[in-house]
Amino acid sequence: MSRILKVAALQLGPVHATDTKPEVIDRHIRLLRSAASQGVRLAVLPELAFTTFFARHLFPDDVSLSSYLEHDLEVAKSEFFSRLFREAGDLGIDLCVGYAERTPDGRTFNSSVYFSATTNEIIAKYRKVHIPGTREPLKDGSGAHHLEKRYFEPGDLGFEAFRAPNVGEHPGSDGRKDAIMGMLICNDRRWPEAWRCYGLQGVELILCGYNTPGYNPAFWGTTDSPDPEKAETRIMAQHKLVVQANSYMNSCFTVAAGKAGLEDGVHRLIGGSCIVSPDGDVLAEAVTEGDEVIVAEIDLDDCIPGKSKIFNFGEHRQVDKYSRIVDQVGVREPPALVASTAGT
Template sequence: MDRHLTLAVCQTGPVQRSATRAETVGRLVHLLERAAAAGAELAVFPEMALTTFFPRWTLDESEIEGFYEERVPGPQTQPLFDAARRLRLGFALGYSEIADEDGRKRRFNTMDLVDADGSLVGRYRKIHLPGSEASEAGTTVHLERRYFEPGNLGFPVFAYRGARIGLALCNDRRWPETYRMLCLNGAEVVLIGYNTPAVLAEAPTLDHLRMFHNHLPMQAGAYQNTVWVAAAAKAGVEEGQALIGGSCIIAPTGEIAALAVSVDDEVIVHRADLGLIDTCRRVNFDFARYRRPSEYGLIAERAGPVA
């Protein structure tokens, strides 16, 4: 039986610090409407889609409160969920979460998967946090470790319209463990949101490779784990920092099936053939047949340096 899921990637241009939550949510609603008009069945928005990328600054406690969501949906984000219900279109949304857990306030870089009726399907919290807790001379300011703690939900996979959906955020996409864990958990589609600088102060000689290095791990992850990947960027010049675009939909063959052409608000759509997963798996990556972790061997722990 043929199985397809029409995916939409909703790239946004920059979200400046002066933008109100209502303005930003309005942009997301418009993108969701465009995706629905194009026949999409599931959409993905960028990482931290509701605000500017505030980890580029060193801020104190009083300055960061407004960047986090205490609950989703909340009064300011409810219009997006209402739009999902009206359009019958589910989505994945990246945002900054503050939660009461273990008797304290905890902050996570989070992505929610939302059903076509506006209800929560599942939640992922970013595991691979880049950067540091303090600004360092000669480096691009990325202070995610200052404002978030690593996710504590693992790599869950959720059912949506007969497909198995996994979630990831930004730096997660660079690590092979992300795709392998999601694949082992049964994912057929991986939705990713990201905010990625176009240049790195610590490695200017690699600036020309930024887009190549953006797509490379996602294409490899899709191919080696036989999954569809749909990745949404926040792009353009945001608060003086250029962010790459390159939002894309990647097939289990590793091919880019759809690619954004701007660094502004843009929607790309592709009808993903889920049957292609089985075809690719039969060719090279039938895990049940070929993957033998018990036979790989382990490197013994050593008390001292290797002679």
């Protein structure tokens, strides 16, 4: 019997530095209730879902930064998470949510957790691996700061898939009702190595939250200043490209949830929240730049054809040819051609 599941990307409109966390959680809960009214069993909130994308700001001291971080040893017991998870549990919705994590020993990570309504607890955590941006602020005023490297360490938990119990309405051919899932955050979705690590664990559903700027030439490494509207169109296309291509190449569904609109009155985020199939098709996508629930009904068994045929890794992968991927970090170009002296 098919493994049917209704999933949702819970897109957020702008979250400003002046917005309080209780106000933002009120928005989360409105989205959750709307999703529940549509029969959703699993929802995804964006990266840094409680705050503005604070890494664009340079803070004068740690006290100013700390208000954006979740400090509790057990996140589920924090004031904000406990309220959100209590609502999700009451509604019977599993929830993936991104936040800024500070560990008891003072380390900081850009993280997400997965809350299971069945077990009423967090069953998985992920820490963003591919940290973009810079550690030091821009000196020449050429664009917005992007100081993720200043505020976050690369994640140390790897790409570990996990099983989420009872998220499908019916068991699959092997009797399972659970789903094999993995989490990514923002820039991670641009790195095929991350997806393949999950694909090699049989992942069926990738959950990805993000905050992606629509215009920041200094961050992209370009010297030109393209028209902001054209730039945003290009960034949106690249966002969908990597989600669709990697969903196809790993035969999995993806739920991608972002923030959208003009955050802090200055910085534009692209939105584009979407749900993608194992064939790379966009099943549903956002039509606004505000708070929005994007819903699709999926069948997890749709992952089987790709996993058993064209992307049957056990049959087709040639791992002895791939050593460069893990043995080498930076680019090493082939030797320069030597000019021929023949005929001279």
